[in-house]
Amino acid sequence: xxIVYGLLSLAASxxxxxxxxxxxxxxxxxxxxxxxxxxxxxxITDELSPTFLDSQYGSLIKELNLIPFGIAIAVNSTAHDxxxxxxxxxxxxxxxxxxxxxHIQDKKSxxxxxxxxxxxxxxxxxxxxxxxxxxxxxxxxxxLYPKIMGCYNSEEGWKLMEENGRRTENFxxxxxxxxxxxxxxxxxxxxxxxxxxxxxxKKTISQLSVVKYSxxxxxxEESEEEEEEV
Numbered sequence: 001x002x003i004v005y006g007l008l009s010l011a012a013s014x015x016x017x018x019x020x021x022x023x024x025x026x027x028x029x030x031x032x033x034x035x036x037x038x039x040x041x042x043x044i045t046d047e048l049s050p051t052f053l054d055s056q057y058g059s060l061i062k063e064l065n066l067i068p069f070g071i072a073i074a075v076n077s078t079a080h081d082x083x084x085x086x087x088x089x090x091x092x093x094x095x096x097x098x099x100x101x102x103h104i105q106d107k108k109s110x111x112x113x114x115x116x117x118x119x120x121x122x123x124x125x126x127x128x129x130x131x132x133x134x135x136x137x138x139x140x141x142x143x144l145y146p147k148i149m150g151c152y153n154s155e156e157g158w159k160l161m162e163e164n165g166r167r168t169e170n171f172x173x174x175x176x177x178x179x180x181x182x183x184x185x186x187x188x189x190x191x192x193x194x195x196x197x198x199x200x201x202k203k204t205i206s207q208l209s210v211v212k213y214s215x216x217x218x219x220x221e222e223s224e225e226e227e228e229e230v
Contacts, residue, residue, distance in 0.1 A: 024209040026062035030184040032168055034070030035093030035131065036086035039198070041118040043181040047201040049115040053108060057202050060209045064107050066114070068097035069164040070180040077162045091161075093121075093131035098160035099151035103144050113139040186212075 031048065033040035051057045052064060072094065075081040084090040097114065104110040116136035133152065137145055151157045172178040176191045183197035184190075185208055197204040 024060060024206075025212040026060055027205060027208050027212060028063040028065070028186050029061050029205070030065040030067065030187065032067045032070065032171065032182040032184070033180050034072070034085060034090055035068050035097050035117075036084075036090040036121060037070060037180055040070070040181045041121065043183075043198055043201075044118040045115050047198070049111055051201045051205065052111050054202070057205060060205050064111075066097070066101050066110075067164050067167055068094045068101070069161070069168040070094070071178065072165065072168075074162070074165045077158075077165065080158050082161070082165075089129060089131050092133070094164070095157045095161045096131055096133050096148070096152050098164055099148045099157050100140075102160060103147045103151060104141065106141065109139070109141050 031043075033043070052061060071085050072091065073083040075083060082091045084094065097117075100113065101110065104113060113136055116139045117132070120132050120135045133149065140148070151160070171184070171189065172182075174189050176189055179194075181198060183194050183201065183204075185193065185197075185204075193204065193208075
């Protein structure tokens with residue numbers, strides 16, 4: 001009896017997993033954040049990292065975009081003059097993250113690295129005089145740190161920061177509130193959804209993926225009905 005019960009439980013588990021995989025659709029996730037904002041740091045360590053690195057929930061994310069800029073002000077981008085919410089160290093961090101995001105192509109490695117950096121400055125981030133660009137080196141894939149630093153110390157890093165500033169401005173100028181961290185799904189702006197994601201990213205992504213799948217099924221059925229009528 002125990003063997004039969006075990007087999008039935010295993011079959012139910014497999015069926016449940018298959019059903020879950022077949023009734024969901026992937027979503028694109030974009031995170032607008034600041035590198036020394038306590039809320040951004042907490043989100044990266046407590047929500048983004050465990051969600052993206054989880055085999056089940058991570059599979060629901062088809063694309064992950066990270067935009068480190070936040071509520072910064074470009075006084076004169078040509079002259080590299082920026083004002084950040086958490087002072088100069090955050091401006092350094094925003095630029096450094098932009099370079100890391102560009103050069104660490106493997107997203108899992110990138111998220112692990114950013115999580116480590118977030119934990120490094122998490123204790124008392126507002127008193128950082130300089131962003132800790134020399135920390136968590138063991139999390140960076142071999143050979144990439146010199147490229148990241150080369151970017152950070154050159155015009156390349158400033159160009160990336162300028163681009164992130166434009167993307168952030170264009171996104172928040174569309175409508176609604178401006179706050180970070182802000183989680184956008186499929187490039188949409190929904191303040192309520194963003195707030196839900198900040199506190200429970202796994203739940204939000206799960207719900208969205210199911211809704212998106214249902215919508216795609218309805219659209220497909222409508223298309224089939226139209227074809228039959230023709």
